[in-house]
Amino acid sequence: GAGVSQTPSNKVTEKGKYVELRCDPISGHTALYWYRQSLGQGPEFLIYFQGTGAADDSGLPNDRFFAVRPEGSVSTLKIQRTERGDSAVYLCASSLGGAAGELFFGEGSRLTVL
Amino acid sequence: GQSLEQPSEVTAVEGAIVQINCTYQTSGFYGLSWYQQHDGGAPTFLSYNALDGLEETGRFSSFLSRSDSYGYLLLQELQMKDSASYFCAVRGEGGGNKLTFGTGTQLKVEL
Numbered sequence: 001g002a003g004v005s006q007t008p009s010n011k012v013t014e015k016g017k018y019v020e021l022r023c024d025p026i027s028g029h030t031a032l033y034w035y036r037q038s039l040g041q042g043p044e045f046l047i048y049f050q051g052t053g054a055a056d057d058s059g060l061p062n063d064r065f066f067a068v069r070p071e072g073s074v075s076t077l078k079i080q081r082t083e084r085g086d087s088a089v090y091l092c093a094s095s096l097g098g099a100a101g102e103l104f105f106g107e108g109s110r111l112t113v114l
Numbered sequence: 115g116q117s118l119e120q121p122s123e124v125t126a127v128e129g130a131i132v133q134i135n136c137t138y139q140t141s142g143f144y145g146l147s148w149y150q151q152h153d154g155g156a157p158t159f160l161s162y163n164a165l166d167g168l169e170e171t172g173r174f175s176s177f178l179s180r181s182d183s184y185g186y187l188l189l190q191e192l193q194m195k196d197s198a199s200y201f202c203a204v205r206g207e208g209g210g211n212k213l214t215f216g217t218g219t220q221l222k223v224e225l
Contacts, residue, residue: 004156031210042201042215043157056212091156095211101147101162101203103211108156 002026004106006092012112013082021077021109025094031055032075033093033103034067043091049075082113116140116206118216125222126192134187134219136202144205146178146185147213152198160187160200189221197223 163178
């Protein structure tokens with residue numbers, strides 16, 4: 001595809017429910033990143049993948065959050081037992097290995113936990 | 115850890131020049147990036163500085179001083195469409211393109 005694609009664009013769920021957010025990166029980009037952004041804040045790093053493996057998951061806030069990238073392309077961010085504080089825009093980005101400092105972001109998935 | 119500081123808001127008139135500053139504290143430093151984000155949109159890459167000095171890309175320029183842990187984004191010939199949030203982001207410890215973002219500067223361009 002032409003850019004990073006994220007689905008759903010909007011997700012409203014109830015506290016305690018399970019949520020999956022999907023990211024389809026730019027074809028050929030080996031690195032994939034998940035960030036989340038609250039209103040008026042900058043993107044906050046969650047996890048990044050190099051190929052199929054999580055190279056750095058230090059930003060995941062707790063064990064309710066998990067992400068996978070089984071074939072080195074599409075990634076899914078999974079949130080268990082959602083809480084109201086999880087409400088945010090979840091951004092996915094991808095990059096080429098040699099393009100330092102340049103991430104290509106998707107439009108994000110807006111998660112609202114009621 | 116890493117932290118970045120930038121002004122929360124800047125206002126300028128169309129056609130003017132504006133500078134958005136960014137200071138950072140980081141353990142491990144590989145470069146400083148700048149991103150633009152319009153309301154409801156995706157952050158888009160503007161520039162990246164790994165070495166000291168000025169990088170120019172059209173109307174936008176970015177500067178880095180590693181000894182001062184400081185950088186800035188310079189926007190010239192401001193246009194109304196430049197009204198957006200601007201984020202500096204440090205490529206630091208962790209490798210790859212893992213970026214730590216500042217809280218952003220909201221730029222308002224007025225007639």
